[in-house]
Amino acid sequence: MKLKTKELTTCALFAALIAIGAFIKVDIPLPMYTMHFTFQWFFVLMAGFLLGSKLATVSVIVYLCIGLAGVPVFAAGGGPTYIFRPGFGFLLGFVLAAFVIGTITETIGKHHKGVYLFASVAGLVSYYAIGAVYFYCMNNFYTATPVSWGVVIVQYCLITIAPDFILCVLATAFSIKLRPVFLGLTNECNMDRKVV
Secondary structure, eight states, X not given: OOOOHHHHHHHHHHHHHHHHHTTOEEEEEOSSSEEEEXXXXXXHHHHHHHHHHHHHHHHHHHHHHHXXXXXXXXXXXXXXXXXXXXXXXXXXXXXXXXXXXXXXXXXXXXXXXXXXXXXXXXXXXXXXXXXXXXXXXXXXXXXXXXXXXXXXXXXXXXXXXXXXHHHHHHHHHHHXXXXXXXXXXXXXXXXXXXXX
């Protein structure tokens, strides 16, 4: 896949924004521990809406590669051993979610809140599905700390899905306003290439 300079720059920008989102944390106090959720998801949503499936997916993959290379851009650090953390599946879920959101947005093509919200919910389901399966498998088959599907769904999905849905709504609102600007930049870039 060959990317143009402007596309590479945009992917790098969104990879950086997702990394910044990892450090914008909101704590949810629970009886046994405090659950954290970050704004990474917000920027993954924005990437999907504004960049489309290809560039949004590349942005998230670049972010993951930077973190796995050892740069502490994940919520709890970085490095190749991060893949052995049960929660890493939620980061992998970002890749599929970005692709799903971008694909739906491009395919339907209507610049409408309902379409964007539908795309964000489809992405949210993808993100949580990958994260939950990875979390379950890592705990039960790798770390030997068995956990039931009920615990995974209740403690690691249902508790944070409401805040993540709020981020879906916020990203939808922002993207409705910003998408024409991004499309304008893309069209400008295409026109420049034709002139040259």
